[in-house]
Amino acid sequence: MARELSRPLADRITVYLQTLFGVEAQAVVHFDQDQLGGIELVRSRRGGFDFNSLSGGAREQVGAAVRLAMAECLARDHHGCLPIVFDDAFVCADPERVRMLQRMLDLASSRGLQVIVLTCNPADYAALGTHRFLDFKAMAVKVVEAAGVEPAS
Numbered sequence: 001m002a003r004e005l006s007r008p009l010a011d012r013i014t015v016y017l018q019t020l021f022g023v024e025a026q027a028v029v030h031f032d033q034d035q036l037g038g039i040e041l042v043r044s045r046r047g048g049f050d051f052n053s054l055s056g057g058a059r060e061q062v063g064a065a066v067r068l069a070m071a072e073c074l075a076r077d078h079h080g081c082l083p084i085v086f087d088d089a090f091v092c093a094d095p096e097r098v099r100m101l102q103r104m105l106d107l108a109s110s111r112g113l114q115v116i117v118l119t120c121n122p123a124d125y126a127a128l129g130t131h132r133f134l135d136f137k138a139m140a141v142k143v144v145e146a147a148g149v150e151p152a153s
Contacts, residue, residue, distance in 0.1 A: 039051045065104065068084060
């Protein structure tokens with residue numbers, strides 16, 4: 001079972017990693033007795049890096065690529081489309097990295113995933129090709145006003 005899953009999963013993770021780390025990036029998936037044993041990021045000039053040895057930001061980005069790849073693998077059994085939610089997952093990323101992450105999320109959307117991003121910084125995702133933007137803070141104010149409740153100060 002592990003061999004049946006590791007290559008397709010690694011291939012899909014690699015596609016997403018390449019949007020972040022360049023075309024030389026590859027994922028290696030390790031299984032231990034039919035359980036996911038680890039992910040390794042391989043960059044041809046720099047060698048391989050175990051997931052736990054990556055910086056916090058790199059782990060966050062590789063983790064997002066893994067989640068997208070897993071959702072893509074599972075989508076086959078759900079009419080080719082699954083929703084995936086990121087809740088302020090990239091809040092510590094610098095503006096250049098956010099642009100690269102947007103490309104990764106756009107790619108996931110083009111491959112059939114429904115990508116939902118919840119964020120306190122909507123401007124960071126303005127170029128994401130958003131089909132719908134909901135401002136929950138403004139909606140909450142309208143609900144409070146309609147209810148005639150005094151806002152907390």
